[in-house]
Amino acid sequence: MAAISPKMAEEVSQTAVPTPKSITLVISKFNPNHESSYKFVEFKVPVQKWTTVLDAILYVKQHLDTSIAVRYSCRQASCGSCGMKINGKPSLACYTKISELNSDIVTVEPMSNFPIIRDLAVDFTSLFSNHKKLKPYIIREDSEIVGDAKEFLQTPKDVEEYLQFSYCIKCGLCNSACPTMATDSSFLGPQALTQAYRYVADNRDKGKKERLKMVDESHGIWRCHFAGSCSKVCPKGVDPAMGIQLLRGYLLGFRK
Amino acid sequence: MERQSNREGVKGMLNPTRYGIERVAYWLQRLTGLGLLFYLIGHVIETSAIVNGKVAWDNMLALTQTTEGHIILILVIGMSAYHTVNGIRVMLGHGGIGVGKPGMPDYPYKAASLNYKQRASIWISIALAIIAMLYGAGVLFGD
Numbered sequence: 001m002a003a004i005s006p007k008m009a010e011e012v013s014q015t016a017v018p019t020p021k022s023i024t025l026v027i028s029k030f031n032p033n034h035e036s037s038y039k040f041v042e043f044k045v046p047v048q049k050w051t052t053v054l055d056a057i058l059y060v061k062q063h064l065d066t067s068i069a070v071r072y073s074c075r076q077a078s079c080g081s082c083g084m085k086i087n088g089k090p091s092l093a094c095y096t097k098i099s100e101l102n103s104d105i106v107t108v109e110p111m112s113n114f115p116i117i118r119d120l121a122v123d124f125t126s127l128f129s130n131h132k133k134l135k136p137y138i139i140r141e142d143s144e145i146v147g148d149a150k151e152f153l154q155t156p157k158d159v160e161e162y163l164q165f166s167y168c169i170k171c172g173l174c175n176s177a178c179p180t181m182a183t184d185s186s187f188l189g190p191q192a193l194t195q196a197y198r199y200v201a202d203n204r205d206k207g208k209k210e211r212l213k214m215v216d217e218s219h220g221i222w223r224c225h226f227a228g229s230c231s232k233v234c235p236k237g238v239d240p241a242m243g244i245q246l247l248r249g250y251l252l253g254f255r256k
Numbered sequence: 257m258e259r260q261s262n263r264e265g266v267k268g269m270l271n272p273t274r275y276g277i278e279r280v281a282y283w284l285q286r287l288t289g290l291g292l293l294f295y296l297i298g299h300v301i302e303t304s305a306i307v308n309g310k311v312a313w314d315n316m317l318a319l320t321q322t323t324e325g326h327i328i329l330i331l332v333i334g335m336s337a338y339h340t341v342n343g344i345r346v347m348l349g350h351g352g353i354g355v356g357k358p359g360m361p362d363y364p365y366k367a368a369s370l371n372y373k374q375r376a377s378i379w380i381s382i383a384l385a386i387i388a389m390l391y392g393a394g395v396l397f398g399d
């Protein structure tokens with residue numbers, strides 16, 4: 001085995017992984033079945049430049065407290081499972097690097113406006129039921145798989161009308177940031193309203209009238225006041241605020 | 257079991273600090289809307305004093321000539337200016353005007369609806385409200 005000269009050793013040590021610094025990860029812990037309120041628990045976590053908040057939580061789970069409840073899956077902002085409040089703002093834990101938070105104290109809490117199952121895991125029942133309520137599929141009588149009908153061809157321009165809205169991963173960050181969701185438990189929410197627009201904007205869909213009727217109610221589209229917070233936190237560029245305003249444009253007669 | 261809803265409530269709704277100038281604009285719009293509603297109620301009470309005769313009317317009018325009365329009127333001027341100009345932005349936005357066009361989403365996914373025209377309109381609304389208040393103060397407290 002070749003010996004390493006002192007100079008080489010110095011070069012190796014310069015390119016080696018830097019010693020990790022530590023941050024304090026503060027995790028909100030709460031089990032509604034056994035406790036009456038949440039408590040914040042602090043953990044010291046070593047972090048590198050690339051450590052994400054999810055990595056830090058999983059470090060705690062692996063080494064310090066196995067009982068932390070957190071939902072995650074893909075670790076690449078595709079599944080929408082790890083939404084939580086990070087330093088007060090709804091974000092995806094797998095998509096937020098500790099280094100970009102510019103703070104040695106990182107606090108993670110469950111997303112607001114969702115019932116807490118335990119610790120950081122929240123209940124998505126109402127998000128999914130509102131999503132389903134607005135019929136998130138193409139509605140039309142005929143089908144390309146029966147009769148003489150051909151494929152429903154679309155131009156790239158037709159696709160662009162709805163493409164960004166179809167990027168929604170149902171992470172719920174928009175519903176957590178929405179000021180109306182903060183007080184109105186019956187509000188459909190930015191996620192569902194945007195999905196209604198996603199199908200209305202699709203020229204294969206014939207369900208526009210039906211969907212407009214569904215959102216045109218007191219806890220529907222009229223409760224959106226265009227605060228834009230949903231679009232601020234959306235990690236996929238869906239821009240719910242835009243979708244909702246474009247949808248409302250039909251009801252107000254600005255669009256045909 | 258009914259799970260605790262964990263809603264942010266009015267405190268969260270009114271917290272203007274986390275989501276940029278658009279949320280501040282929303283907060284100011286609500287606040288000025290409430291302020292103008294209270295003013296309207298006060299104004300109806302004030303003008304209804306006329307049914308109690310000239311003395312009652314003059315006494316009520318004298319209240320608006322005090323320093324406190326002037327300050328309230330200056331606030332009303334600011335609230336009206338902001339609520340109107342920002343309200344026009346919001347109304348047009350509600351119709352889908354000025355909120356950008358759907359397109360191919362590209363990393364880092366900047367939301368087109370939070371565009372510079374929207375932000376500029378918000379700052380213009382705030383600036384106009386300040387100018388209107390300064391003008392009002394000049395008229396009310398001037399010679």
Ligand code: SF4
Nearest residue numbers: 168169171172174234
């Ligand atoms: S619109 Fe954006 S923030 Fe809302 S659920 Fe879909 S991906 Fe998440």
